Amino acid sequence: MKIWNSHIIIDRGIEWKDLEPVWGDMLQLFFQYSRQFIDEPETRELIIEENLVDLKHNRKPEGFNREGKMRIVVPLSNDREFFIYRGVYSDEVRVITEKICSFLARNGIKHKVEWNDMLLYEMKKRRR
Numbered sequence: 001m002k003i004w005n006s007h008i009i010i011d012r013g014i015e016w017k018d019l020e021p022v023w024g025d026m027l028q029l030f031f032q033y034s035r036q037f038i039d040e041p042e043t044r045e046l047i048i049e050e051n052l053v054d055l056k057h058n059r060k061p062e063g064f065n066r067e068g069k070m071r072i073v074v075p076l077s078n079d080r081e082f083f084i085y086r087g088v089y090s091d092e093v094r095v096i097t098e099k100i101c102s103f104l105a106r107n108g109i110k111h112k113v114e115w116n117d118m119l120l121y122e123m124k125k126r127r128r
Contacts, residue, residue, distance in 0.1 A: 002089040006097035007117050010080035011110040019080070020055040022107045024048045026100055027064065027072070030084070033096045034070040070096070 010019070027048050031037050037044040051061035063072035063082055070093070073083040084100070086093050097113060104111055 002116075003091065003093045004089050004116050005083050005085040006093055007081065007083050007114040008097070008101065008104075009112050009114065012080075014080055014109065015058055016055050016060055016080060017058040019061075019109065020052060022104065022109060023055055023061065024052055026103055027051060029099055029103055030064070030070075030072055030096060033099055034068075034092070036068050036070065 028044075031044050037047075047062075047064060047066075051063070054061040060074055063074040065071050065073050069086065071083075071085045073085050075081060075083065084093055084097050094115075101111065101113060
């Protein structure tokens with residue numbers, strides 16, 4: 001299966017603030033496996049800290065939706081969910097998603113994963 005994005009959906013009983021203890025480490029995993037900001041630890045730490053401030057106040061975090069090879073997109077919805085997105089088909093999305101899902105499970109965060117269901121993916125598919 002060609003994978004363009006993964007959609008990680010956190011169980012309904014979990015609030016954003018409940019993710020604060022794991023979100024920073026999860027972003028570290030994401031940056032490590034996507035090989036982003038390897039030589040820029042200050043930038044990486046700033047992005048993580050911005051996310052944690054939002055979570056401490058039970059707000060939706062930014063994720064990582066900046067110019068880069070891969071992104072963590074937190075959509076504008078009331079649900080606890082996020083996408084791991086890459087602009088092209090890539091097995092790397094699957095590998096990183098599996099690493100993050102294992103990490104979340106080990107830390108007691110119940111969730112499920114759906115593949116290639118981002119609205120942007122559907123729009124791209126229709127254009128072909």
